[in-house]
Amino acid sequence: MSWKYFSVNDLIKRRRWLYPLTSIVVAISLCLGTALPSPAIDWFPILIRGAQVLQLSNISERQEVELGRQMNSQIVGSEVKLSRNPEINLYVEEIGQRLxxxxxxxxxxxxxxxxxxxxxNAFATLGGFVYVHTGLLKTAENEAELASVMAHEIGHIGGKHLLKQMRQRAVASGVASAAGLDRNQAVGIGVELALNRPRSRGDEFDADRRGLKTLSRAGYAQSGMVSFMQKLLQSKQSVPTFLSTHPGTGDRITALKRAINEQPSNGRAGLDKTVYRSNLNALR
Known part of the structure; x- marks a missing residue:
């Protein structure tokens, strides 16, 4: 082991910068350890401010899920009224988890x-949150049709379409900085887009493609996705909310038929209308 010796002059030089450093450390300790009166500056939000800024172009799955939770709190708290029917909620949950x-x-x-x-109507946000209106449940004729809409919304989550739109909106509105986007602003933009967004043609085709694959793999009849869109378009009523926010429905039906012909499935689950109606009895 080697030892290093210091002269008196060396020690004096070292103390010149040691004393100021010690003073700074003591000052910080006193500030943090002393109870400040109410008018004093709250340093905590300033210290963690960086953690509240998100880079939407490089968001982690954990951050995505947390954003989805915060969006859900806002949506459920002020934008929509959730059904309190346990039977219907369980039925939709079971279909969703199957998909x-x-x-x-x-x-x-x-x-x-x-x-x-x-x-x-039906819509999805970030991190796995999917919402289905009771009006859609009543309009579908069988479980395959309902499952097709849910699979489509799951497809939006798979493609991270809302996240892409949030980035575009943040940049276009000038609220995104070089550091990123404030979390609260991100939540507000996400909620607004999820409820009112004019969805792009490309995103809808992609969600249809992903949704059809999910529907087929889960054993549901592929025809459910086509029949549900056709039924709504042929209805004498005004264009329903679900389709008014999904442009190019006729072209989407054509694309779905082509995809089914290219990759047909033997799945036939969910076509029994009687069974479906019995599962919805609690809505009456």
Whole structure:
């Protein structure tokens, strides 16, 4: 072992910078350890501010799920009314979980919720949150049709379409900085887009493609996705909410038929109308 010796002059030089450093450390300790009066600056939000800024172009799955939870709290708290019917909620949850295991992101923890609203609609946010309106449940003729819509929304999550739109909106509106986007702003943008977004043609084709694969792998009849869109388009009523936010429906039906012809499936699950109606008895 070697030893290093210091002269008196060396020690004096070292103390010149040691004393100021010690003073700074003591000052910080006193500030953190002393109870400050209420008007004092709250340093904690400033210290963690960096953790509240997100880079949406490089977001982790954990951050995505957390954003989805925060969006869900806002949506459920002020935007929609959830169904309190335990039978219907369980039925939709079971269909959803059956689909999830055959989706593009089977390891993601999905949450399926029924919205008490007679409009024909369904939507998804981030991190596995899917919402289905009671109006859509009543409009579908069988479980395969309902499952096709849910698979489509799962497809949006698989393709991270909302996340892409959030990035685009943040940049276009000028709220994204070089450091990223504030978490609260991200949540607000995400909620607005999830509820009112004019979905792009490309995203809808992609969600259809992903959804059809998920539907087929889960054993449901592929025809359910086509028949549900056709039924709504042929309805004499006004265009339902579900389709008004999904452009190019006629072209999508054509693309789905082509995909089914190219990769047909033997799945026939979910076509029994009587069984489906019996499962929805609790809605009456």
């Amino acid at each position: 999830v295991q055959y989706s593009d992101r089977p390891n993601l923890k999905y949450t399926f919720q029924v919205v008490d609203n007679d409009s024909v």
